[in-house]
Amino acid sequence: MEKVICSNRKVYHEYEILETYEAGISLKGTEVKSLRNNQANLTDSLARVERGEVFLFNCHINQYPFGNIQNHEPTRVRKLLLKRQEINRLIGKTQEKGLTLIPLRLYFKKGKAKVELGLAKGKRLYDKREVIKKREHDKEIRRTMKEAMKG
Secondary structure (H helix, E strand, C coil), X not given: CEEEEEECCHHHHHEEEXXXXXXXXXXXXXHHHHHHCCCEECXXXXXXXXXXXXXXXXXXXXXXXXXXXXXXXXXXCEEEECCXXXXXXXXXXXXXXXXXXXXXXXXXXXXEEEEEEEEEEECCHHHHHHHHHHXXXXXXXHHHHHHHHHC
């Protein structure tokens, strides 16, 4: 069972998600306690492959209110835990033009903090308009079908 901490819904509007990956996160104790209190934000965060490892940047996890001197810095760089095969695949994919790694959601799975990463390609303005038109068209069709079923 998964307990979702936070998700980055804006990503689906700005990017087209091609593939998803599940990664563990290397955290400090006070960060885990803050996550259990749903004190996190993925807005403007991204993941990058550097020196053969994957890191999460700009993920804001609030400081634990009952933490002491060992409390963590809210936006520190966190190491993501992936299999070597997945990292090698991501190295190849992120070097392609226009592809980037974006965290989609943060959640607990079997007591462990996980992050879902999406391999994303940026949408153009006309792509966004197309999606909006399609959504409105589908809504109109459903409305028409519902009225036809009533009468």
